[in-house]
């Protein structure tokens with residue numbers, strides 16, 4: 001079943017289209033590789049198109065955005081463990097915690113004890129705060145029949161039930177390199193998303209140069225095409241500075 005993300009979103013959500021071009025091989029590891037679907041950077045849609053799952057992009061992007069935000073001077077919690085993330089901040093000293101108690105981290109609609117959430121949590125969410133950005137899967141619109149002969153698909157097995165997961169195929173062997181396949185999807189910015197979310201995410205995206213477990217066994221190298229709307233827009237980029245300075 002395909003879920004149309006746009007139907008889940010409020011009408012005022014803003015979307016940005018992104019495209020990844022795969023520069024090298026398309027693969028996921030040798031035959032007989034184990035691991036869950038989450039380890040597979042490429043699967044197929046029900047109509048057999050190649051697909052990079054949204055979860056692959058979102059996890060990596062959060063990590064890149066955390067690094068960028070820290071570099072810019074924002075206090076950022078430690079993901080992915082819930083107790084070291086906002087609002088708990090286990091392991092942070094009192095003075096480090098005080099850095100988080102700032103006006104631009106305060107969400108007044110939340111109860112006192114969990115009112116403060118760092119910039120990254122306000123964008124990507126945490127166990128007590130919903131994410132304000134949603135990602136669609138990235139889909140390759142090239143006719144799957146033209147790729148079928150060079151790729152060898154496998155089926156994801158559900159280990160507890162010993163049955164194939166429906167409609168989820170992945171590849172057992174490396175495809176020929178240099179196909180320059182393009183994968184396109186959307187990022188949806190929900191209302192309430194911090195102003196700095198868009199420049200931070202688009203900058204972070206360009207720090208993802210490869211997907212997959214390791215660069216030799218994974219999906220390989222890729223580059224991104226994102227909208228030019230932010231270029232030379234000082235007002236947008238200045239939102240990335242703490243305090244909007």
Ligand SMILES: [Zn+2]
Pocket residue numbers: 076077078085086117118119120121122126
């Ligand atoms: Zn946080």
